[in-house]
Amino acid sequence: FTSWGKETTKKYTKEGIHEILEALSNHNDEYGMVLRAKGMVEGEDGQWIYFDMVPGEYELRDGEPDYTGRLCVIGSKIDEHKIEELFGIA
Numbered sequence: 001f002t003s004w005g006k007e008t009t010k011k012y013t014k015e016g017i018h019e020i021l022e023a024l025s026n027h028n029d030e031y032g033m034v035l036r037a038k039g040m041v042e043g044e045d046g047q048w049i050y051f052d053m054v055p056g057e058y059e060l061r062d063g064e065p066d067y068t069g070r071l072c073v074i075g076s077k078i079d080e081h082k083i084e085e086l087f088g089i090a
Helices: 016-026 078-087
Strands: 003-010 033-043 050-056 057-063 069-076
Touching: 003 078, 016 033, 016 050, 016 057, 016 078
Parallel strands: none
Antiparallel strands: 003 069, 033 050, 033 069, 050 057
């Protein structure tokens, strides 16, 4: 297994995170075999979005502000470049 992680100041919407998690959960061949994704990012509205994903299931929730957003994807044969593009930080 490998893990990919980045810090980011990019702001997201809940809809955007929802779409990213759907893509990671349903497109194993494109991004690798994703077993887990988690993170916290600042929302465009100033609220912080926390997320957790395992195949077939994910959760979005509001969370406490932090100094920067953090993203983590864990799995096998992870395509780091495609994941960076998916999160819009490539």
